[in-house]
Amino acid sequence: xxxxxxxxxxxxxxxxxxxxxxxxxxxxxxxxxxxxxxxxxxxxxxxxxxxxxxxxxxxxxxxxxxxxxxxxxxxxxxxxxxxxxxxxxxxxxxxxxxxxxxxxxxxxxxxxxxxxxxxxxxxxxxxxxxxxxxxxxxxxxxxxxxxxxxxxxxxxxxxxxxxxxxxxxxxxxxxxxxxxxxxxxxxxxxxxxxxxxxxxxxxxxxxxxxxxxxxxxxxxxxxxxxxxxxxxxxxxxxxxxxxxxxxxxxxxxxxxxxxxxxxxxxxxxxxxxxxxxxxxxxxxxxxxxxxxxxxxxxxxxxxxxxxxxxxxxxxxxxxxxxxxxxxxxxxxxxxxxxxxxxxxxxxxxxxxxxxxxxxxxxxxxxxxxxxxxxxxxxxxxxxxxxxxxxxxxxxxxxxxxxxxxxxxxxxxxxxxxxxxxxxxxxxxxxxxxxxxxxxxxxxxxxxxxxxxxxxxxxxxxxxxxxxxxxxxxxxxxxxxxxxxxxxxxxxxxxxxx
Amino acid sequence: xxxxxxxxxxxxxxxxxxxxxxxxxxxxxxxxxxxxxxxxxxxxxxxxxxxxxxxxxxxxxxxxxxxxxxxxxxxxxxxxxxxxxxxxxxxxxxxxxxxxxxxxxxxxxxxxxxxxxxxxxxxxxxxxxxxxxxxxxxxxxxxxxxxxxxxxx
Numbered sequence: 275x276x277x278x279x280x281x282x283x284x285x286x287x288x289x290x291x292x293x294x295x296x297x298x299x300x301x302x303x304x305x306x307x308x309x310x311x312x313x314x315x316x317x318x319x320x321x322x323x324x325x326x327x328x329x330x331x332x333x334x335x336x337x338x339x340x341x342x343x344x345x346x347x348x349x350x351x352x353x354x355x356x357x358x359x360x361x362x363x364x365x366x367x368x369x370x371x372x373x374x375x376x377x378x379x380x381x382x383x384x385x386x387x388x389x390x391x392x393x394x395x396x397x398x399x400x401x402x403x404x405x406x407x408x409x410x411x412x413x414x415x416x417x418x419x420x421x422x423x424x425x426x427x428x429x430x431x432x433x434x435x436x437x438x439x440x441x442x443x444x445x446x447x448x449x450x451x452x453x454x455x456x457x458x459x460x461x462x463x464x465x466x467x468x469x470x471x472x473x474x475x476x477x478x479x480x481x482x483x484x485x486x487x488x489x490x491x492x493x494x495x496x497x498x499x500x501x502x503x504x505x506x507x508x509x510x511x512x513x514x515x516x517x518x519x520x521x522x523x524x525x526x527x528x529x530x531x532x533x534x535x536x537x538x539x540x541x542x543x544x545x546x547x548x549x550x551x552x553x554x555x556x557x558x559x560x561x562x563x564x565x566x567x568x569x570x571x572x573x574x575x576x577x578x579x580x581x582x583x584x585x586x587x588x589x590x591x592x593x594x595x596x597x598x599x600x601x602x603x604x605x606x607x608x609x610x611x612x613x614x615x616x617x618x619x620x621x622x623x624x625x626x627x628x629x630x631x632x633x634x635x636x637x638x639x640x641x642x643x644x645x646x647x648x649x650x651x652x653x654x655x656x657x658x659x660x661x662x663x664x665x666x667x668x669x670x671x672x673x674x675x676x677x678x679x680x681x682x683x684x685x686x687x688x689x690x691x692x693x694x695x696x697x698x699x700x701x702x703x704x705x706x707x708x709x710x711x712x713x714x715x716x717x718x719x720x721x722x723x724x725x726x727x728x729x730x731x732x733x734x735x736x737x738x739x740x741x742x743x744x745x746x747x748x749x750x751x752x753x754x755x756x757x758x759x760x761x762x763x764x765x766x767x768x769x770x771x
Numbered sequence: 772x773x774x775x776x777x778x779x780x781x782x783x784x785x786x787x788x789x790x791x792x793x794x795x796x797x798x799x800x801x802x803x804x805x806x807x808x809x810x811x812x813x814x815x816x817x818x819x820x821x822x823x824x825x826x827x828x829x830x831x832x833x834x835x836x837x838x839x840x841x842x843x844x845x846x847x848x849x850x851x852x853x854x855x856x857x858x859x860x861x862x863x864x865x866x867x868x869x870x871x872x873x874x875x876x877x878x879x880x881x882x883x884x885x886x887x888x889x890x891x892x893x894x895x896x897x898x899x900x901x902x903x904x905x906x907x908x909x910x911x912x913x914x915x916x917x918x919x920x921x922x923x924x
Contacts, residue, residue, distance in 0.1 A: 326919075329919060440831070440834070440840055440841070442827045442830040442831050442834065443827075443831055445823070445827045446786070446824055446827035446828060446831060449820045449823045449824045449827060450786075450820075450824060452816075452820045453793075453817060453820040453821060453824065456816055456817040456820070460800075460813040462813075463813060465800050465801060465813035466800070467797070467800055467813055467814075467817060468793070468796065468817075491866065494862065494866070495859050495862055495863050495866075496859065498858050498859050498861075498862035498863075498889075498892075498893055499850070499855040499856075499858050499859040500855070501858055501893040501894070501895065502854075502893075502894070663900060665890055665893055665895045665897075665900050665904075666900055666903050666904055666907070668862060668889060668893065669885060669886040669889040669890060669904050669907075669908075670886075670904065670907045670908075670911070672862075672866060672869075672885065672889065673882060673885055673886065673907075673908055673911055674911055676869065676870075676873070676881075676885075677911060677912075677915050677921075677923065680923070681915060681919065681921045681923075684921075684922070686870075686873070686874050689870055689873070690870065693866060693867065693870055696866065697863065700859075700863065701782070702782075704778075704849050704850075705775065705778055705779050705782055705849065706775060706779070706841075706842050723816040726816065727811045727815070727816065730811055731811060
């Protein structure tokens with residue numbers, strides 16, 4: 275392992291390479307564009323950029339994807355404020371006050387609040403990531419197969435719980451994701467499983483085409499249904515007016531509290547940016563002296579969700595980088611990027627590639643700073659982007675997905691897998707299923723199967739042994755608490771009333 | 772219009788049938804050589820997940836049958852109207868056709884046809900949009916072939 279200073283210097287050197295700096299800017303620009311376009315969120319943005327990372331070194335490729343991730347979450351707020359259509363799920367909470375303020379002719383202020391909140395939340399979460407991730411990674415070194423199994427089950431179950439209204443539907447998708455990873459040669463003994471006589475399937479279903487299909491192609495089919503929807507809004511209100519120092523001092527409590535809420539919620543696997551934004555919004559409303567004004571176009575109603583949703587980015591990277599358990603669908607795609615770079619996310623990443631970790635921390639910090647300037651510029655062009663017809667987006671994203679996936683290994687098989695995953699994603703989304711558990715199950719499948727088989731072998735087939743470890747037991751207890759907390763509290767309140 | 776209730780029940784049945792078929796297939800997994808007896812059999816994890824899927828699918832089917840889940844009403848349909856269904860499914864068909872066009876007639880034929888056919892499938896009549904999409908197609912082609920040096924055949 276490199277000494278800390280050496281690793282830090284190496285990270286700075288890698289980050290200051292012209293190609294990395296260029297990709298940092300390109301990532302922010304792409305993320306903003308895709309975030310502003312209604313319907314295309316961070317997972318789709320990252321999935322579409324994944325094939326390009328095949329041609330890059332680990333640091334530039336991760337910086338590109340992190341730029342896209344952060345900027346796409348912020349970009350969603352621009353269309354939420356301007357037209358009342360959130361570009362991403364994370365911006366849904368911003369619509370209420372943001373669009374009201376915009377409609378009242380105070381669009382510049384609303385956009386200024388959203389940009390300030392996003393940058394502040396992003397910066398706080400990076401600092402938290404830099405402090406928490408190494409500590410968690412150091413602790414996670416003690417993890418064996420039983421602990422890995424427990425943390426994978428935890429990650430998957432929490433995603434299932436928050437992904438949709440129906441638990442059984444979420445579990446079904448999670449299990450389907452796990453099952454699809456069993457295709458191909460068994461890693462432990464070389465048995466052919468569901469290869470159907472095709473050598474393409476020896477390595478199983480490829481990750482990148484599967485994720486691109488699931489997120490991007492399914493969205494293409496769904497967007498095609500509303501190709502004739504028209505957007506009308508007042509473009510004259512689309513100028514940013516950054517809040518002054520006095521306003522910022524007045525909003526400091528909301529900024530700090532929402533940043534911490536967003537970071538903590540981001541760390542919990544599955545909770546994601548949308549939950550963080552709503553939670554911060556409701557907390558700001560609860561603590562406000564004038565809660566009745568929320569929803570009428572108040573600054574706190576924009577600052578709280580926007581600060582929290584960008585703060586979830588750093589938070590979501592904590593379990594992704596330290597435990598290999600993605601904190602959100604976007605983080606799952608990011609995890610895929612690390613895997614295709616030949617890196618294994620988890621504790622070993624900190625031991626074997628400390629320079630990459632430092633590059634991620636510093637890079638994410640730089641992304642948030644640069645987003646102030648690029649964000650200000652982007653808002654000027656946002657009107658044109660928001661007005662881009664869905665009819666143009668549909669064939670463009672479709673062609674980009676086809677070519678991007680093909681270019682990964684010049685294989686038609688990849689395109690076929692992407693198409694299959696796209697159709698599967700479209701069907702399940704139309705039937706009211708969430709694709710988040712399916713994607714996380716697909717990413718966690720190999721870890722879960724290997725740790726389950728190793729645990730069972732070590733325990734001579736005894737399931738009881740799974741709980742015979744303090745860390746594992748604590749994780750299962752946390753899982754039980756997470757699942758049962760809502761219903762138990764609900765029942766208690768019902769009995770009391 | 773196809774209701775959420777009927778389609779979800781049909782999907783659950785499809786999952787159950789497919790799971791049973793895959794579980795039977797898994798019975799035939801055989802490891803060769805010295806590793807054959809090491810650890811748990813290869814069929815264990817797939818059959819475990821398939822069993823879990825069957826249980827979940829049965830619960831989903833029962834919940835929809837008894838109308839004890841959101842979206843069980845007659846008014847809850849998969850598509851809002853016929854036009855939406857036509858556009859979504861037509862673009863899906865274009866995507867599948869594009870895959871076969873590429874593998875049979877080559878990339879250029881597919882790329883030239885994909886955009887306009889896709890727009891026609893969505894019922895778009897604006898010439899401006901057709902021209903924009905064709906220009907974007909050329910732009911994507913140039914990026915991949917010139918900038919990334921990828922041979923698109």
